[in-house]
Amino acid sequence: MRRHDCALLLVDLQEAFFANRVLAAARPRLLAAVHRLAEGARRAGVPIFLISTEHSRDRSTWTLSMLDDDQGFLFHGDAGTATVAELDTTGMTRLEKTRDSAWLGTDLPLRLRNLGVDRVMIAGVSAHACIAQTARDAYAHNLRATIVVDAVADEREDHMHMILDLLVGDRQADLAEVDEVLDRWREGDPLRG
Numbered sequence: 001m002r003r004h005d006c007a008l009l010l011v012d013l014q015e016a017f018f019a020n021r022v023l024a025a026a027r028p029r030l031l032a033a034v035h036r037l038a039e040g041a042r043r044a045g046v047p048i049f050l051i052s053t054e055h056s057r058d059r060s061t062w063t064l065s066m067l068d069d070d071q072g073f074l075f076h077g078d079a080g081t082a083t084v085a086e087l088d089t090t091g092m093t094r095l096e097k098t099r100d101s102a103w104l105g106t107d108l109p110l111r112l113r114n115l116g117v118d119r120v121m122i123a124g125v126s127a128h129a130c131i132a133q134t135a136r137d138a139y140a141h142n143l144r145a146t147i148v149v150d151a152v153a154d155e156r157e158d159h160m161h162m163i164l165d166l167l168v169g170d171r172q173a174d175l176a177e178v179d180e181v182l183d184r185w186r187e188g189d190p191l192r193g
Helices: 015-019 021-044 064-069 108-115 127-140 157-169 178-187
Strands: 006-011 048-053 093-097 119-125 144-153 174-176
Touching (some): 006 127, 015 021, 048 108, 119 127
Parallel strands (some): 048 093, 144 174
16 A cells, blocks of 8 residues: 555534534444544544635625524634534644535645545545545545544434444445454455455
8 A cells, every 4th residue: 555545534623513412422422432533543644634615704605504594603703613622633734625526626636646646535524515525525536435433423324324324325435443454454455356
């Protein structure tokens, strides 16, 4: 395995998302799993991208639903946009997005191409939205995507399981658990599929 055959994408691990009751309950489990993934990635030399959502107050980055509701969210500089306190961000590359997908309107494709990445491992929140769309768009960019199922959470668990099944069924992503990913990184196998 070349050093950068894969990259770890940590999506929307921001305080505002964990204000949701279901995500708040999942927080300790999720962040413990993410911590293990990040430590394993550092040991294996796998690049880590910390991807967050931030919007401008001037409405220029708002989604259609935000515009329809005339209510913005995750404004640059607000406390809720901060990365969760438990996460050690040492060595992570930060990337801001304004849509569900980490690919839309960002330089993620260029960064991954420059690193020679051909597979992304995805963890974070929320599985039915930002995780799923990031995986779909990885597929659209001809990169393989693995969703680390015990390192994702969702406020709508029924949607999470349904969308993960669809992604696998459509061959747009595969699923793995943290232990499997860490074992493969130790063995130098990027989870080819």
